[in-house]
Amino acid sequence: MDIKTIVNKVNKEIPEFIEGYGEVKPYAGPFATIPEGRKYAPLKAFSKPGDTKLVDSISEAIQKCGLKDGMTISFHHHLRNGDYILNMVMDEIAKLGIKDINIVCSSLTKAHEPLIEHIKSGVVTGIGTSGLRGEIAKEISKHNILGKPVIFRTHGGRARAIEAGEVKIDVAFIAAPACDKMGNMNGSEGKSSFGAMGYPMVDAEYADKVVAITDNLMPFPLKKISIPMTLVDYVVEVESIGDPELIGTGATRMTKNPQELLIAEKASDVLIASGYIQNGFSFQAGSGGSSLAVCKFLKEYMKKNNIKGSFGAGGITSTMVNLLEEGYFEALLDTQTFDSAAAESLRRNPNHIEMSASMYANPHNKACSAHQLDVMILSATEIDTDFNINSLTGSTGMIMGALGGAPDTAAGAKLTVVVAPTMRKRIPIVTDKVTNIVTPGETVDVLVTERGICVNPRRTDLIEKFEAAGIKLKSIEQLKNEVEKLTGTPERVELTDNIVAVIEYRDGTVIDVVKQVKE
């Protein structure tokens, strides 16, 4: 077969057309895509006095929405490992005999493994998501069970794609920890409270039909409204929408691992020497041990030097909430909340501000929080000598992670610092070529590891500042060689030609594809 390919700006050779995805717009640089024309237009609707939105079951809601073979539905993953909604809805769809459904999720977690059966039975034939882990990821990576590519989008890219009409949602299913009979909802009241509703705020605006699924039907009108009744078609009451205890598992606890703490301390030195940590600076740290531990060291510096930041952003953890409450930041901008203490903060603290995923990171509206960031701390599964980051696949070629908001915030922040150990299970993190590129190197400034700090040569300003501050630097090639002396040169994984996933950059161009792993 004669497939024409193109080489994109991160030197990835990609087919011009991918079966099951379509025509490829190659990645051309972080701000190279200037959008034209108009967004997608939501459906006109109609309401009259006496309308009722309450239906008896998820099945009834699905039927009233007119869900049919071939349609696209959406979910959000704020309940993460504790989410019940996706499985409940997919089981009902399967029971109704509906097939060929494209699901567009903000992310998928191990809670969603029953999807495997729905894929195998043809109920689900398309997946868009930010991340994929565990058994579903394995089945996709090894056995290509979907038979066409999963489309990975960043949090900002997903909002953009929905607003642009590249993803047209027929029915959005929304887990609502608090909801009234007309569909006003919030995510921060009730037994299944998870905090901010950043992702479905976008879905609700653009989906043809919107179903709120709640285990906490509150009196009308709900007072804290994250998604208004103007956008909601049906409300279903169920016993439980999920287990909020499983939201934060692991990812958001403060680390005691000495290596992670060492990396965090070095990263903190880098931040301080960069000159960005000044009154009014803004900050985001992903979840993950070293990333969160940076906050601990940063706080000490801020205290000593009487520095107060403007906002902390992103997925919000209780670590960030503590910094807000202790006065180290003026405000938090939150699109996804990572633990119950942070959800409680969103409920009661007016300085803890909920934002949609579009306000968080969509590059194609008139401003986003990601573009206002001074400092961003990221983690990575791999980083290459061009500073390209992989956070989606492992060196095994297996899908095991997510894009999240990393490409969005790296592009936006004045200083993007990657914190990572140099090896995991004797597999080096720094490599010649990452298995897949998720965040392009030109948006990444510094790598901090336990064995040394490397600065992207593009940032001569930072190199000067760090050297002046006495911070020892290594070239990333040097670090790679050092590590490879300990681990040996890693073997390249063998891949087939089958494309099991397309990785979209936040602007909708294709930055990379994931190929099926050869067994």
Add this chain to the structure above:
Amino acid sequence: MDIKTIVNKVNKEIPEFIEGYGEVKPYAGPFATIPEGRKYAPLKAFSKPGDTKLVDSISEAIQKCGLKDGMTISFHHHLRNGDYILNMVMDEIAKLGIKDINIVCSSLTKAHEPLIEHIKSGVVTGIGTSGLRGEIAKEISKHNILGKPVIFRTHGGRARAIEAGEVKIDVAFIAAPACDKMGNMNGSEGKSSFGAMGYPMVDAEYADKVVAITDNLMPFPLKKISIPMTLVDYVVEVESIGDPELIGTGATRMTKNPQELLIAEKASDVLIASGYIQNGFSFQAGSGGSSLAVCKFLKEYMKKNNIKGSFGAGGITSTMVNLLEEGYFEALLDTQTFDSAAAESLRRNPNHIEMSASMYANPHNKACSAHQLDVMILSATEIDTDFNINSLTGSTGMIMGALGGAPDTAAGAKLTVVVAPTMRKRIPIVTDKVTNIVTPGETVDVLVTERGICVNPRRTDLIEKFEAAGIKLKSIEQLKNEVEKLTGTPERVELTDNIVAVIEYRDGTVIDVVKQVKE
């Protein structure tokens, strides 16, 4: 000239096509229009790090927005008689030599009389508004200075028309009592605080360009966000956006007028006898003496009978705020705030909920507050024996009022009560045919005057209840005849054939036209 006409459902004969307006869809009943297709799609945009939105002057903002001859711009009237923004912007537009501008306002007040000169000079050639009073109204009514019809829309109808793309806003100018450098805004902080931002919330979502004009530039990020930065192009800082002291002039004070109090007391008896005043009932009262005084009597009844309402809605006055704070209502839904105490309540009381004009009253989304109302109290300039209400023109034919949310809430509420004196300056209020129909009689249930109470014959259920409660009723014809014995039969005003205004019903159909008064 052979102009084809049609007779609409309130028996008004209207041309099929109106020059300067276009094709007429005749009013066909309050819920007869089922919309089809999609809403208007906002422009795609683009942002990158380091973008700045602050510009030095209104003139610079106008130029950066690319405002040109023939475009449509929008304003909102939350500052009412104290608004400086419209005049400031129009003066700059005139100075720049831009002509043929269509302005779409949520309403116009006497603060906007400088518009007359801009109309005469050809800077302004189109007006859409909810209301028109004073000199501008006189110039339109008597001299047709615009030369084409003003388009009157209800608050819900304006939101609908913008969302439907019937009104395409090129540039929205928004008065922002609190704004940050990226354009996050609210209306309830700062020296010019006016409260809810219900109208421009819609404009900002759909306008191609959005300019925030503020006299209170706050640190980024603003914490209370009514309109987010995602929708805003430019921010201009000025010395003052208006005089908030002039927001509430007169309209919202509790009356001491004995006749108004008498009408209010009778209206309260009607409400109580209707059976709608029960735990969980919802309520809206327009501004105006009798209307607000109803709250006073209602409160006594609620206290005595231990009744707690669910929500009060609409334009919110301190009278409603007191009812909220004293526990008579659970919540307020607010699209426009009528005094500073109410604005302060919106700022600090989480049970005082801001809503967009679309959530307030747009009939073509998935729910609106107006359709959830149990009881609505309206005032009127005229009411006819079919219970049709005029609140826009006087019996002189002169434009002197507004549509406001009256047609929206009358259609939505289970019980719509009109409170009015039987005559003003010896001109009877009850008449055979109102000069113009704004709110159709089939959505109006009861008229309460100082001389008697009339029930729409359609509401046999209410007639039974009122008679059972010992409330004396009159037929509206009887009341009209009684009053005319005192005032004499009013002379009909002489009108020309020139249409100076089109009155749209909330669904975009034409319910009536206003003709030029013969001098």
